[in-house]
Amino acid sequence: MSFSIRKGEIKDAKAILGLITELAVFEKEPDAVVITVEDLIKDGFGEAPRFKTFVAEENDGTIIGMALFYERYSTWKGKTIHLEDLMITASKRGIGAGKALYKEIMKYAFDNNYKRVSWEVLDWNTNAVRFYENTGATVFKEWKVAQMNSENLENFIHENI
C-alpha cells in the first residue's frame, strides 16, 4: 500500500469533511460538527482562505488522511502555525501516513519561517502524546484550553451588554 502527500484541493472537500467527522467521533463529540461541504469549500478554497490542507492519497486516488492548519500569532514569537486537525482514517493507520502529514506540516512551517507550530491533544490519547513528545514537541501541563461557545456567548451578551 503506498500513498503520497499533496496540497488539498476543492475536489477533496467531501473527503476532508468525512475525516473531520470521523475525528469528532473518535474525540467523543459525534454531534459537534455543524459545518458542511459548502462551508469548507467557501472557507478553505475561495479568495481569502481561512485554512490550508494537506492530504494523504493512495495511488487509486482515495484520500486516507488530512492535515488542516492556519496561521496564528504569538505575542512572544510572532507568526505561528496552528495544526487544527491531523487525521488518518481508522483502516489506514500504521502505514506512516500520519507521520508523513506531520512532517509535511513541520516542513511547511520551517520553510516559511514560522516561529512555532501549535496544536491541541486529548490527554487520554496517549499514543498521540507519546508520538508528539518523541518528535521534540512539548505537551504542556499547566496551560488549559478555554472556550466560550456560541450558545453561552449569546447568553453572556444578553446578560451583560
Added chain:
Amino acid sequence: MSFSIRKGEIKDAKAILGLITELAVFEKEPDAVVITVEDLIKDGFGEAPRFKTFVAEENDGTIIGMALFYERYSTWKGKTIHLEDLMITASKRGIGAGKALYKEIMKYAFDNNYKRVSWEVLDWNTNAVRFYENTGATVFKEWKVAQMNSENLENFIHENI
C-alpha cells in the same frame, strides 16, 4: 479613576508591547518575548494585519490594559476568535478594565457572527479560571496545548527531512 475601551492603533504599539512583557513575567516566562515594537507595528497595523487589539485607556491617555485577538478556524463550527492576550497592568487591577475588555471581545465576536471565542489559561491562575467560568466559558480538563518551538522544529527538520 475612569477609563474607556477603544480599538488599538499604531501609536499604542509601545504600550501594548509593555503589557505583553508584563504578562510574560506574570506567566513566569520573562525571557520569552522576542518580538519588537517594529514587529508589532508591521504585523498588526499594516496592510494585512495578523491580529486586532482593543485597549483600555485612562482619561489622561495612559494605556492600562489591552486585548489582542485574531481569527482561527474550527473544523466543527467554522470561523472563531482566539483571544491571545488579555492584560491589565498590575497597578490598575480591580477597577473593571479587564472585564470591560473581555466584554468588548465577546461583543465583537457576537456582532461579527463568530461561532466561538477561545483562549488559553494557566491552571494556577485560579482567579482568572473562576472569572471565565462565571461568564459561561468552559475551561477544559482533557485538552492539552502542544507546541513545537522554533529550536526543536529545526532539529526535527534536520533529523527527518
